[in-house]
Amino acid sequence: MILITGASGTVGGLVLDRLPTGGAVRVLARNPARVTVSRPGVEVVQGDYGDQDSLRRALRGVRRALLVTNRVAGDDDALFIRSACRAGVEQVVKISAAAVVDERADDLITRWQRAGEDLLLSSGLAWTLLRPRSFMSNALSWASLVRSESLVRALYGRSPNACVDPRDIADVAVRALTESGHAGRAYTLTGPQPLTAHEQAEQLGQVLGRPLRFEELDPAQARISLLRSHSEPVAEALLRSALRQQAGAKAQVLDTVREVTGRAPRSFRTWAQDHASAFAPDTR
Template sequence: MILVTGATGTVGREVLRSLPAGPLVRVLARRPERVTPTATTEIVQGEYGDPRSLARALRGVTAVFLVTDCVGEDDAGFLRAARRAGVQHVVKLSAAAVEDPHADDPITARQRRNEHLLRTSGMQWTLLRPRSFMSNTLSWATSVRTEHVVRALYGSSANACVDPRDIADVAVRALTLPGLRGQVCTLTGPRAVSAVEQTAQLAELLGRPLRFEELEPARARALWSERHSAPVVEALLHSAQRQRDGAKARVENTVAQLVGRPPRSFRDWAAAHLPAFTPS
């Protein structure tokens, strides 16, 4: 049996959708009503801080797709429960920033600690380290629909962002086939792309002009503070500075090697999500 956590999130939702028919899949969810189940999905209501719900969710599970909150949750309690339950393999969603020694913000430091906890847990493991999600650009949707504008920090800096569907495809391979145990998989798109280029591609797909507006760091901090806690805001600013310095432009061939096709481009992702950017 496979347990999927984070099944209502960006990647977990795609993992649940992409798992092949046949094996029983269980989902651990705080809000089960938000999960879109398949015919072979069993849903357990619970959360990482509740040992009883963890025990219920992990009973009979051999492999786990693990997603934990980048701010408030360590993996220690979950991994202890998984090992007690006899779980053999954990596929963990991490981040490419972990391998960058200049990424010293609290969120990346927590991800490094959680990776270490898994590596030393006594269970087999696979680490997925994606670059930024292409879906992060959904934060532009309202301004694109209502103002025909994209606002971003360091708009000419490049990021080898990745389609969450490609992350999910690699995760499914790791969960269902043995070859990726003990492997670290850094996942990127096919080329690094800047926010200015993304704006131009969206405009072309939408068939209408869009304007790019460069944000100053102080303005970005103020906007992000409306939606995120202070530690997350500072981590985002630090991440943007690293991107400005070229830290996120490197392209890896991992997706193609593991799933047998090229990774999807930002244009591919945007075409599939165009309704989000289209006025009613």
């Protein structure tokens, strides 16, 4: 039995969709209605990391689990790992972040991810760590302005990031969940090249067949934008992370996706082509 958490999110849903058919799969979801993958062998159970009874039910009979947490500075990792140990889970595959291996990264989000990794590594469970660079799908935050004004706004638009397609993260996760040989491994996952936001906007415009204008946000403007969807501590952590990117800390390209899956990571242009409809003008 494989347990998937975060199935209504970016990576968890892709992992669930890619798991081989025929095996027993269980999904833990706060809101089962948000889990869109439905196929034979997939059981969806309602539960929450803070509800130990629901965790115990979800983990019963599970051998391997995908752990996705997103409550920054919360104790969801600790709650899940403790329950997994009690349930006799053999291996946990955790989605972490590439920044944890950068000694210069000391923002709130990175400290939280490091703490979650440390809990898993000291738990006695077999583990696999997936440490992706920024998601290419973060570009979806531009969709509204691209549709309405052919405009992209970003902070430090000339700073490079070797962002990764979430589908590549999911493909590596599926390997770790279904194959032997991945326990005790930490995989840092990047795309095939570092790109700046300006370059991403240019490629996206080429895919869409229309030029996109680019406007540079200053830090004050970026802070205001981030506070619309994040708490102040998380917004400040993201701003500090952007400063590290400006200094070149996120430009390194690794061939981990190819090493694990046997194929090259997807390019941003490929991601843009496959998601072009999200940026198309509303013609209704």
